[in-house]
Amino acid sequence: MSQHTANSDISHASASSPYGSVAQRQGALRARFAQWTPRTLDQLFDAMAAEFPDRPYVVTDEQSWRYAEVKAWSERLAAGLVASGVRPGDHVAMLLANYPEFVATKLAISRAGAVAVPINFLNRRDELGYVLRQSDAVLLITMDRFRGLDYQQFLDELAPGWERDGGGQAFPRLRQVVVFPTGGEPPRPGVRGLGAFGADAGPWIAPPHPGPATHCDIIYTSGTTGSPKGVMITHDMMLRTAFGSTWSRAFEDAHRIVFSLPMYHVYGYVEGMLAVLFVGGAIVPQVKFDAADTLRAIERHRATDVLLIPTMTLALLDELKKNAGYDLSSLHSVISSGGRSPAYIWELIFRYLKPRELTTGYGMTEVTASSTVTRPGDPMERLLTTNGRLRDVGPAGDPALGHRLVVYKVVDPDTGAQLPRGEIGELLASGPGVTAGYYNKPEATAEAFTADGWLHTGDLGRIDEDDYLTLAGRRKESFRCGGEQVLPSDAEDLLVTHPAVLQAHVVPVPDERMGEVGVAFVVLRDEPATTPQELIDFCGKHLARFKVPRHVLATPIEEIPTTPSGRARKFLLVQKAMDALGLLAPTPAPLTTQTTQDERQA
Numbered sequence: 333m334s335q336h337t338a339n340s341d342i343s344h345a346s347a348s349s350p351y352g353s354v355a356q357r358q359g360a361l362r363a364r365f366a367q368w369t370p371r372t373l374d375q376l377f378d379a380m381a382a383e384f385p386d387r388p389y390v391v392t393d394e395q396s397w398r399y400a401e402v403k404a405w406s407e408r409l410a411a412g413l414v415a416s417g418v419r420p421g422d423h424v425a426m427l428l429a430n431y432p433e434f435v436a437t438k439l440a441i442s443r444a445g446a447v448a449v450p451i452n453f454l455n456r457r458d459e460l461g462y463v464l465r466q467s468d469a470v471l472l473i474t475m476d477r478f479r480g481l482d483y484q485q486f487l488d489e490l491a492p493g494w495e496r497d498g499g500g501q502a503f504p505r506l507r508q509v510v511v512f513p514t515g516g517e518p519p520r521p522g523v524r525g526l527g528a529f530g531a532d533a534g535p536w537i538a539p540p541h542p543g544p545a546t547h548c549d550i551i552y553t554s555g556t557t558g559s560p561k562g563v564m565i566t567h568d569m570m571l572r573t574a575f576g577s578t579w580s581r582a583f584e585d586a587h588r589i590v591f592s593l594p595m596y597h598v599y600g601y602v603e604g605m606l607a608v609l610f611v612g613g614a615i616v617p618q619v620k621f622d623a624a625d626t627l628r629a630i631e632r633h634r635a636t637d638v639l640l641i642p643t644m645t646l647a648l649l650d651e652l653k654k655n656a657g658y659d660l661s662s663l664h665s666v667i668s669s670g671g672r673s674p675a676y677i678w679e680l681i682f683r684y685l686k687p688r689e690l691t692t693g694y695g696m697t698e699v700t701a702s703s704t705v706t707r708p709g710d711p712m713e714r715l716l717t718t719n720g721r722l723r724d725v726g727p728a729g730d731p732a733l734g735h736r737l738v739v740y741k742v743v744d745p746d747t748g749a750q751l752p753r754g755e756i757g758e759l760l761a762s763g764p765g766v767t768a769g770y771y772n773k774p775e776a777t778a779e780a781f782t783a784d785g786w787l788h789t790g791d792l793g794r795i796d797e798d799d800y801l802t803l804a805g806r807r808k809e810s811f812r813c814g815g816e817q818v819l820p821s822d823a824e825d826l827l828v829t830h831p832a833v834l835q836a837h838v839v840p841v842p843d844e845r846m847g848e849v850g851v852a853f854v855v856l857r858d859e860p861a862t863t864p865q866e867l868i869d870f871c872g873k874h875l876a877r878f879k880v881p882r883h884v885l886a887t888p889i890e891e892i893p894t895t896p897s898g899r900a901r902k903f904l905l906v907q908k909a910m911d912a913l914g915l916l917a918p919t920p921a922p923l924t925t926q927t928t929q930d931e932r933q934a
Contacts, residue, residue, distance in 0.1 A: 351584035409440035412530025420445030450596035477515035562771035574606035576725030671847030737765030811840035
């Protein structure tokens with residue numbers, strides 16, 4: 333397919349949408365939200381529930397919950413929180429996968445005026461313990477088991493007797509634990525179950541709420557065993573950003589989104605759960621990703637949109653190549669974002685998923701969610717060569733910033749001097765969508781910002797004359813595996829506790845499905861003996877799966893390149909890893925829609 337043909341096809345697809353043009357859909361949104369009104373999460377939901385009480389909001393294969401039903405459910409849970417002693421401003425931790433209970437619990441915490449602390453359900457015992465302590469959570473709502481992890485066992489080891497006294501001495505502020513049984517067994521004796529929580533609390537009477545300018549969430553960026561950072565986000569920030577997704581992707585009335593991206597993360601939470609509210613839409617959340625299940629959900633529930641990261645997108649494409657029998661005629665929009673994408677992916681999305689509109693973007697928890705996005709109908713070149721345009725969020729934006737919530741500038745990483753358009757440097761962010769800092773981490777907060785208040789993103793990139801941003805790498809050492817942020821120090825610190833390991837240095841290498849995976853260079857002691865697989869298994873017992881290195885390379889100490897001060901030169905280790913594994917260095921995406929020969933033959 334030629335560049336000209338691809339661009340014409342995309343423009344034609346967008347213009348021929350059964351929901352009208354982008355301008356028409358944005359016009360309808362502007363008519364309903366002409367002037368932005370700051371609200372709390374529950375206030376917005378209640379306004380939509382009053383307008384659309386009988387519309388479905390949460391849809392699963394087993395059951396659908398209407399807006400009015402979710403409102404009543406969340407009020408009961410909120411009554412349970414208040415009866416348990418939760419007060420406005422308290423922190424309530426929630427360790428829940430994408431069950432409908434996540435939605436009701438999140439709204440309940442907002443109703444009580446409390447602050448939600450969503451926890452990554454892939455965290456192991458020590459990671460869970462750190463977040464509970466550092467967040468000052470007074471109550472935890474948790475699954476009993478999920479994906480082979482036993483959270484009750486983790487609590488037994490962290491805080492013996494938690495069934496009776498909450499967190500005990502280990503977590504003195506944690507007064508109560510409520511368990512949602514997902515393992516097929518009823519709660520243990522003495523454990524409060526989420527199903528009956530709040531049933532005996534009486535009618536819901538809302539306490540005075542601290543308001544939309546206060547925090548609704550503390551979202552931890554990495555879930556590390558060392559020092560994860562809790563990003564503080566207000567109700568108004570969260571809802572403005574969610575409306576920005578609705579606006580920039582031009583949601584139609586009753587927009588319906590399928591996704592398995594976890595709602596503990598801003599992608600699934602903001603771009604999915606919250607964004608559909610502004611059009612009385614629905615979400616079809618899945619508790620785990622499976623390509624066939626996702627495609628069946630689109631077909632069965634007539635979804636108009638799907639949220640993806642590149643590894644998921646590639647899996648859907650593989651499934652469609654094997655089985656073209658899915659009815660995806662309802663699918664209007666696709667967003668594939670959150671990691672490195674092979675250049676050929678965009679044409680294949682149009683070929684196999686057949687959306688009318690396709691977008692990608694860039695963001696991070698510290699800027700609430702996506703802050704750049706390509707526009708529906710953009711030419712293929714923008715998908716191939718950029719990470720989106722600085723996001724216009726319409727009425728929710730700051731007029732002084734061009735109706736945006738986040739703006740970027742590019743600076744010299746060494747001097748801090750601002751660079752001209754088109755030059756590569758570190759991306760700094762500013763605006764009302766940027767967090768004020770990290771919970772109870774004043775030093776980390778101070779380090780994250782410049783003297784004049786710009787956030788260091790740690791990413792390198794450039795911005796062109798049309799405000800499109802293109803990422804060029806990372807100043808930080810963190811990387812993303814399957815959309816999850818990984819800090820190399822997690823695995824490095826763990827590996828050196830193994831009796832056979834003297835040094836450990838973890839670097840990322842590109843991976844077509846996961847975006848990036850970790851490679852650990854280890855310097856071994858003479859004794860005891862070990863193998864790479866034993867070290868990978870060792871990491872797997874203590875770290876979330878996305879943090880576990882894919883490869884372990886035993887390396888003599890003299891072959892570790894270092895600076896004069898003795899620090900490993902990791903950019904050289906990346907090249908060593910790629911050479912050792914027979915990988916090719918990534919090249920800039922070509923300005924073409926042609927696929928590889930293998931893909932053309934598929």
